Amino acid sequence: MGSVLRTSMYLTCAANKLTKHTSTAQDRLDYLDFLRCHIEGLKENFPGFIQPSHHLAFHIYDNLELFSAVHHIWCFAGERFIGRLRDIPINHKIGEFEGTLLHSTCKGSAFRRILRRSDCPPLLKYCGQLINKVYGLSKLEGETGESDNIETGQLVETLQKSGALPNQLFQVSTPRELILLLDESTTSIQCYRRCLTPFGNYYAIPEATGKANSYVCFFPDGDRQAEWAAGQIRHIFCENGKTRFAIRRSHPIASPSNKQDPFQLFWNQGFQAKMFSSLFSNELELVEYDWVLAHTARWELCPGKTVCLCLK
Structure with a gap:
C-alpha cells in the first residue's frame, strides 16, 4: 500500500511543479525527478503497464526549457474562448456567424456606455x-x-x-448551542451562513450551499508554529465587530508513536495533506478569523480514515 501511495504521490508532485505559474530551473529538475520516480513505481507495482504517454511526458521538460511555464502554451484559454463563441446563438444559419459576433459585441459596448452615464442607476x-x-x-x-x-x-x-444586501441575505438566527458556548447573557452576536475569505472565496456552514466550504484547516490557539488541525465550521458569527467561528475539530487517528503519516514525506513538495478520522468532535471550538489557514479537500481513503489536503 505504501509503495502504491508513493507512486501516486510522485505523479501529484510532478503535476504541482508542472502547473506553477512560474517555472525555475529547480522546478523543472524536480519535475523530471518526480516523474522518474513515478515511472519506476509503476514498473515495480504494475509490471507491463507502461504507455507511450509516459515517455512523452519526459519531453514536457524540453517545452518548459523553451517556453517556461505551461500556462504560456497550453490550450485551455483558447478552448474556453471557442466555447464562448460556440454558445452564442446563431439560429444555425450558415454565413451569419460573423454578424452575430458583431451584434453581441455592440450589445456589450452599449451596456458599458450605460454604466458610464451620469444618470445610471x-x-x-x-x-x-x-x-x-x-x-x-x-x-x-x-x-x-x-x-x-x-x-x-x-x-x-x-x-x-x-x-441584495449581503448581511441581510446571509444572516441566520443564533442557535442555542452557540449561545451556551459563549455566554447565556450574550445577545449582541449575529450569525451568518457564510462570509468572505481573505482570498475572495467563502467560508460557510454545512447548511449553506456548497458544504465543502465548511471544511477548513486552522492553527489551534492561533499558534502558527504548530501544525494545522482540520475541522468543520459549524457556526459563523460576529461579536463586537469581529468575525469568529465555532468549529468541530477532526479526530486524530490512533496510531503507534513510531508510525509516520504517509503524506508527511511530501509536505516539502507543496502537498500538505494529513490523515484524520472521518469523525468530528462533538465539542465546539472557538476559532478567530485569522487563525484559519485555508479550506481543505477531504477524501475518505477507507472507512473511518480521511485524508485532508490544505488548499492554500
Whole structure:
C-alpha cells in the first residue's frame, strides 16, 4: 500500500511543479525527478503497464526549457474562448456567424456606455464594479470613475430595496448551542451562513450551499508554529465587530508513536495533506478569523480514515 501511495504521490508532485505559474530551473529538475520516480513505481507495482504517454511526458521538460511555464502554451484559454463563441446563438444559419459576433459585441459596448452615464442607476454602477473586480477588467479610456464615488447611503438604500444586501441575505438566527458556548447573557452576536475569505472565496456552514466550504484547516490557539488541525465550521458569527467561528475539530487517528503519516514525506513538495478520522468532535471550538489557514479537500481513503489536503 505504501509503495502504491508513493507512486501516486510522485505523479501529484510532478503535476504541482508542472502547473506553477512560474517555472525555475529547480522546478523543472524536480519535475523530471518526480516523474522518474513515478515511472519506476509503476514498473515495480504494475509490471507491463507502461504507455507511450509516459515517455512523452519526459519531453514536457524540453517545452518548459523553451517556453517556461505551461500556462504560456497550453490550450485551455483558447478552448474556453471557442466555447464562448460556440454558445452564442446563431439560429444555425450558415454565413451569419460573423454578424452575430458583431451584434453581441455592440450589445456589450452599449451596456458599458450605460454604466458610464451620469444618470445610471446606482445598483447598475455597483454591479459594474463587481464585474470589474471579478474579471480583472480595467476602466475604459475616458471613464471618469464616478461609479467609485456613489453615496454610501444611496447605495445601501438601493440594495436594501432590491434584497441584495449581503448581511441581510446571509444572516441566520443564533442557535442555542452557540449561545451556551459563549455566554447565556450574550445577545449582541449575529450569525451568518457564510462570509468572505481573505482570498475572495467563502467560508460557510454545512447548511449553506456548497458544504465543502465548511471544511477548513486552522492553527489551534492561533499558534502558527504548530501544525494545522482540520475541522468543520459549524457556526459563523460576529461579536463586537469581529468575525469568529465555532468549529468541530477532526479526530486524530490512533496510531503507534513510531508510525509516520504517509503524506508527511511530501509536505516539502507543496502537498500538505494529513490523515484524520472521518469523525468530528462533538465539542465546539472557538476559532478567530485569522487563525484559519485555508479550506481543505477531504477524501475518505477507507472507512473511518480521511485524508485532508490544505488548499492554500
